[in-house]
Amino acid sequence: MAETAVVHIVDDDSSLRLALDSLFRSVQLGTRLYGSAQDFLAAKRPDLPSCLVLDIRLPGISGLDFQQQLQQAGVHIPVVLMTGHGDIPMSVRGMKAGAIDFLTKPFRDQDMLDAVGTAIERDRERRSADGDLARLRELYEALSPREREVMALVVAGRMNKQVAGDLNLAEITVKIHRGAAMRKMGARSLAELVRMAEALQLPRAAVGR
């Protein structure tokens, strides 16, 4: 059976890596093992729902710092933290930074599986949402500047003639652009276009009110 989800394990203790490897494989999860943060960054990661199981104490860099670096670098992967010698401030920092869980060694297998299960599920949802949004953004990019302007005003609730006034155009021209925007965005109704604009978080065109 092909992998459907992958757990990335970053720990400098090879015996723990292998123990986790067999634990995850026993529940049909794919695995990748790394001895350091650098190895993880250098590796090519499969395009699948995945998560990162990260030891706090790593060669070279703290797992907590690494976690924050990933966020800033735009690598959105759910993180499960673990440590042998942690303290409360560490765990709080990790959780504030969005970790799914923070496990202290030794932990029960089931706790780790629960955390990883939650993490994978969250990544699955994020990937799905990101995919939808990316497709939408692609359509939006294909709009001409004028079409974008018209779309912004239309989804703000302006009538064609008002848009024409706002942009100093003839009403017919607005209709053309409006129709083009609808077609290019694949919106079959104004309602759909409004929802797309919401999803794209287009800056609300502040007209009138």
Added chain:
Amino acid sequence: MAETAVVHIVDDDSSLRLALDSLFRSVQLGTRLYGSAQDFLAAKRPDLPSCLVLDIRLPGISGLDFQQQLQQAGVHIPVVLMTGHGDIPMSVRGMKAGAIDFLTKPFRDQDMLDAVGTAIERDRERRSADGDLARLRELYEALSPREREVMALVVAGRMNKQVAGDLNLAEITVKIHRGAAMRKMGARSLAELVRMAEALQLPRAAVGR
């Protein structure tokens, strides 16, 4: 100056309560002091942005359990946890349950002020958003059942005549209900109505597609 925000302090140690009281007052924050979770629940809480500073160890009930009870009871107040004798699993549980921070005694005044500042700010935003939503819900409640049905289909992108077919009505009737819904909701355009429906999280009327 009148209070603009309130910190609720729940701790069975009266000397710590007083210390926190003066700390918060020194930065113009209102305070309320309680020796137990029950006292907090029994008290009348002002209608202002606020947060809860909660000791983990309380008479009768754990602060963590209390935090979860509040959530389930629908009391949405940001919580800052603190403890003298905590461990990592406790802190993780608290953070998972949505605590703003988890401080270990003794903590630095500034850390507490930072946490409370974040908590108050979050509550301020939540209250504002809740208020808007409540006003919207009120308008929606005022709609007749038919108007709600029509609104659902309209914001799903259906044309009047399609809605008429869906509901077995004459098109003119749909127009009436549609107009009434717009008027009652205070929407000045279809776009606005769609956004209101989104904000209300109306179940997407699944027609056609």
Added chain:
DNA sequence: TGCCCACTCATCCCTCGGTATAGGCGCGAC
């Protein structure tokens, strides 16, 4: 230079949205 494309505008025509006016039915409150 020639072509593509974004942008612009016009005229025609049809559909759709929205309001006003007016009427009928059923049900619960007073």
Added chain:
DNA sequence: GTCGCGCCTATACCGAGGGATGAGTGGGCA
């Protein structure tokens, strides 16, 4: 019973949406 209200429908009218066809301008690029 009468009143109010939600609900349904009809006729008529007008303004807004939107497509088709046609056509002109200017900028970028091979």
